[in-house]
Amino acid sequence: MNSKTFSKILIILGLSGAAFAQENRILSIRLLEKLNPTDLKIQSPAGKGVWNEIKLSRGQLWVNGKAQKTASWGSQDSNLKIHVQNLTRIYPGKIILKIKQEKEGLKLFILNRVSMENYAACALAFESDFDQTQPEYLKALGAVIGFYAVSHLHRHPDYDLCDLTHCQVYQGMPPNFDFWSKMISASRVLSSSHNFELGSFYFHRCCGGILESAEQIWGGPKSRARTGPDEWNGKPLCQDDGFYQWTSSTGVENVEETLKTMAQIPPLARLETFEIIAKTTNGRNKTLRSIFMLPNRKTREIRENVPRFISEFGKHFGWRIFPSNWFEIQKEGNLFKFSGHGLGHGVGLCQTGALKLAQMGWTWEEILNFYFPGT
Numbered sequence: 001m002n003s004k005t006f007s008k009i010l011i012i013l014g015l016s017g018a019a020f021a022q023e024n025r026i027l028s029i030r031l032l033e034k035l036n037p038t039d040l041k042i043q044s045p046a047g048k049g050v051w052n053e054i055k056l057s058r059g060q061l062w063v064n065g066k067a068q069k070t071a072s073w074g075s076q077d078s079n080l081k082i083h084v085q086n087l088t089r090i091y092p093g094k095i096i097l098k099i100k101q102e103k104e105g106l107k108l109f110i111l112n113r114v115s116m117e118n119y120a121a122c123a124l125a126f127e128s129d130f131d132q133t134q135p136e137y138l139k140a141l142g143a144v145i146g147f148y149a150v151s152h153l154h155r156h157p158d159y160d161l162c163d164l165t166h167c168q169v170y171q172g173m174p175p176n177f178d179f180w181s182k183m184i185s186a187s188r189v190l191s192s193s194h195n196f197e198l199g200s201f202y203f204h205r206c207c208g209g210i211l212e213s214a215e216q217i218w219g220g221p222k223s224r225a226r227t228g229p230d231e232w233n234g235k236p237l238c239q240d241d242g243f244y245q246w247t248s249s250t251g252v253e254n255v256e257e258t259l260k261t262m263a264q265i266p267p268l269a270r271l272e273t274f275e276i277i278a279k280t281t282n283g284r285n286k287t288l289r290s291i292f293m294l295p296n297r298k299t300r301e302i303r304e305n306v307p308r309f310i311s312e313f314g315k316h317f318g319w320r321i322f323p324s325n326w327f328e329i330q331k332e333g334n335l336f337k338f339s340g341h342g343l344g345h346g347v348g349l350c351q352t353g354a355l356k357l358a359q360m361g362w363t364w365e366e367i368l369n370f371y372f373p374g375t
């Protein structure tokens, strides 16, 4: 398809929603929440300025030994360096610091005010493992990352996005930042001349051969992302990915423990049945059923949403057991064995598939239009 056709499709696509990278859109990203530091150092500007010592102590924010309510450094065009515990990162834009009361107690609240384009360039580098070899793939993925951010503003009550996989991983500026920035500016033509609905722009690492529909897996309105086989000329595009097919296993007690926490089942109950009872039309697991034998010999049946189960399981036992929610379950002795497909939710652009299309010579517009057809 030539780019003229693509533009036409975009115009037909839609008339609602904000455009990506409206020139000066500034995002608020919360940094380093998981690390939860109580002291750190900030150098502003990065590499040149003096280092400021920041501490959370006796319920107050201390900057270079002075108690303060808030503190901020930098501007839209500057970069700052943060040193915390054993990591050092450079962030574009401005940093604002204050103390925040949260469930777990007082925390340092570190906010990065950053332009959409700089944010997207940083996220793109990380999401593509810093691999610069296929620019057309990177431009397509960069557009999706930008659209995703714009359609998830205020995802958190006090800021737009966190810096974790919950939103998009954001670890500040990558090496060769100019290259990543160029990849993002390439798709800016979309922002200036087209307005279209952004809610359907998702991506994942490998779909395992079948693209999932957002409305089936998450509910909500119908999106325009491609669903069904992720293939070209009858060949699955992502079949070389290590996660195209996978197997894993875990002790029965781990599944049992997770379900008990989720459904407040008494500690002495025993898991008798663990099975999938509802799938999407594309084959991904939606609902599971488990039956517990209680100490009083009565049984209790619970039904759980599979993505919720995976997320709960992951928090306690790591994320490697369920790379995706497309899997079969087999019990062998004291183990549950899983065989599945894909890495991630399977909705929207399949990164491995898109990379393959770029290797086959497709342009970024063609790749985007493949994963988000205008129908």
Ligand SMILES: [Zn+2]
Residues within 6 Å of the ligand: 155, 156, 161, 162, 163, 164, 166, 167, 168
């Ligand atoms: Zn988040």
Ligand SMILES: [Zn+2]
Residues within 6 Å of the ligand: 206, 207, 208, 209, 210, 230, 237, 238, 350, 352, 353
């Ligand atoms: Zn795929």
